[in-house]
Amino acid sequence: xxxxxxxxxxxxxxxxxxWAGAGSAIGVGIAGESGxxxxxxxxxxxxxxxxxQALPGTQGIYGLLIAFFAILKVGLLGGGGEISVSVWxxxxxxxACLPIAIGGYFSAIAQGKTSAACIQMIAKRxxxxxxxxxxxxxxxxxxVLSLLMSIILLNGIKL
Amino acid sequence: xxxxxxxxYAVARLRAMSVNLVEDSVLQRILESxxxxxxxxxxxxxxxxxxxxxxKGSGDFDRVIEAELVSVYxxxxxxxxxxxxxxxxxxxxDFHNVKVLLKSLVLLRExxxxxxxxxTPLGNIPSDDLIMAMxxxxxxxxxxxxxxxxxxxxxxxxxxxxxxxxxxxxxxxLFAAMKKLAVESGIGGxxxxxxxxxxxxxxxxxxxxxxxxxxxxxxAGFLHEGGFLSKERLLSLLxxxxxxxxxxxxxxxxxxxxxxxxxxxxxxxxxxxxxxxIDDYVASILEKxxxxxxxxxxxxxxxxxxxxxxxxxxxxxxxxxxNTDRTxxxxxxxxxx
Numbered sequence: 001x002x003x004x005x006x007x008x009x010x011x012x013x014x015x016x017x018x019w020a021g022a023g024s025a026i027g028v029g030i031a032g033e034s035g036x037x038x039x040x041x042x043x044x045x046x047x048x049x050x051x052x053q054a055l056p057g058t059q060g061i062y063g064l065l066i067a068f069f070a071i072l073k074v075g076l077l078g079g080g081g082e083i084s085v086s087v088w089x090x091x092x093x094x095x096a097c098l099p100i101a102i103g104g105y106f107s108a109i110a111q112g113k114t115s116a117a118c119i120q121m122i123a124k125r126x127x128x129x130x131x132x133x134x135x136x137x138x139x140x141x142x143x144v145l146s147l148l149m150s151i152i153l154l155n156g157i158k159l
Numbered sequence: 160x161x162x163x164x165x166x167x168y169a170v171a172r173l174r175a176m177s178v179n180l181v182e183d184s185v186l187q188r189i190l191e192s193x194x195x196x197x198x199x200x201x202x203x204x205x206x207x208x209x210x211x212x213x214x215k216g217s218g219d220f221d222r223v224i225e226a227e228l229v230s231v232y233x234x235x236x237x238x239x240x241x242x243x244x245x246x247x248x249x250x251x252x253d254f255h256n257v258k259v260l261l262k263s264l265v266l267l268r269e270x271x272x273x274x275x276x277x278x279t280p281l282g283n284i285p286s287d288d289l290i291m292a293m294x295x296x297x298x299x300x301x302x303x304x305x306x307x308x309x310x311x312x313x314x315x316x317x318x319x320x321x322x323x324x325x326x327x328x329x330x331x332x333l334f335a336a337m338k339k340l341a342v343e344s345g346i347g348g349x350x351x352x353x354x355x356x357x358x359x360x361x362x363x364x365x366x367x368x369x370x371x372x373x374x375x376x377x378x379a380g381f382l383h384e385g386g387f388l389s390k391e392r393l394l395s396l397l398x399x400x401x402x403x404x405x406x407x408x409x410x411x412x413x414x415x416x417x418x419x420x421x422x423x424x425x426x427x428x429x430x431x432x433x434x435x436x437i438d439d440y441v442a443s444i445l446e447k448x449x450x451x452x453x454x455x456x457x458x459x460x461x462x463x464x465x466x467x468x469x470x471x472x473x474x475x476x477x478x479x480x481x482n483t484d485r486t487x488x489x490x491x492x493x494x495x496x
Binding site: 119 | 170175
């Protein structure tokens with residue numbers, strides 16, 4: 001039964017890294033398509049396009065961070081001694097990973113679309129770059145909230 | 160239909176390309192030029208400069224406008240996910256070429272000369288292929304329904320010797336082909352755009368019919384099916400004075416466009432004014448798409464703006480070349496920005 005607890009924690013970590021990473025990949029891809037379109041006509045906008053394209057990538061990093069926290073908690077990393085994890089504790093870690101897995105996945109796609117639209121905006125109005133960065137950053141708020149909730153929940157589980 | 164996100168690249172690229180659209184201030188400077196040479200010098204500061212080097216004489220500016228349009232259509236056709244969106248715009252030029260070749264064929268039979276100089280490279284079908292098909296009278300491989308339409312038009316000519324009848328059947332075929340392409344694309348905005356264009360053409364024809372005082376039965380053949388307004392509704396307008404038309408079709412979007420008309424008493428000036436109003440109305444159908452970064456309608460909106468830009472430049476250059484009233488020309492500029 002102890003093994004099942006660890007397995008549930010690993011599943012949570014895998015979901016946090018996998019889903020948030022997948023969302024980021026889709027989001028960065030969507031923004032990248034728009035970026036390529038703009039740069040075909042105006043290669044000078046590379047810097048701005050890169051900044052906007054990178055924004056949806058943060059969810060993948062958040063997911064990875066939570067995955068590390070989760071596997072550190074059950075002692076799979078860090079070289080410490082073996083930690084006993086009950087099924088309920090494992091389930092707790094699994095649920096703690098869900099906010100960033102789900103929130104990260106959907107917010108990254110939404111942010112990718114917003115970034116793509118903003119890349120189109122700077123193609124026509126380069127003077128509005130500041131506003132173009134703020135709009136996708138608004139979506140980031142909800143990824144950060146998901147990350148915070150995952151961290152709080154993970155810290156709340158006592159092993 | 161490809162997934163909406165596939166238009167991300169195309170729309171972004173067109174947004175970047177739209178920066179190069181000729182601005183109102185440049186058009187104003189063209190209009191303010193003393194002569195055609197001066198106007199072409201101003202045009203040389205825009206994307207049209209690439210084609211000005213090939214200009215044979217200042218009166219040949221139509222070739223410059225045509226070359227820029229061909230270049231844009233070819234370029235957009237290369238990266239747009241659904242080529243039907245570009246084909247929609249090139250289709251009227253195919254039908255124009257068919258009309259030119261049909262008239263050439265008729266002229267040739269009557270001892271005249273071919274007029275290949277009137278052909279445009281803007282169509283979907285290469286001019287050489289079209290000439291080959293017409294000369295050999297082998298229409299089997301012609302697309303967009305032309306394989307049946309051209310022989311039908313030729314037969315009609317043999318029977319009636321009336322070029323207007325031939326034009327009517329070809330125009331009907333054009334709008335049917337445009338509607339078919341729009342339906343096949345599965346893009347709602349494309350279909351709405353085609354329907355709006357049909358309405359515009361019908362209103363334009365209706366005004367011409369009213370000016371000619373033609374009777375209703377004869378007028379029906381000049382109207383096309385497939386618009387937002389039915390043929391019956393449009394024909395019923397003929398019995399009413401033009402002043403009451405805006406009220407009679409106020410329920411339709413094209414009717415609301417009528418509200419921009421200043422004076423309906425002079426049919427000749429109304430016809431000229433309506434050309435502009437209808438073009439702006441057709442542009443307004445696609446206006447909402449600009450708020451959606453992935454909408455395929457943005458492709459249509461850009462191409463239509465490019466068409467309007469070409470019209471504006473033509474109006475400005477003709478006005479300067481003929482030294483006509485510049486205020487009148489300015490009033491005819493379409494909203495392409």
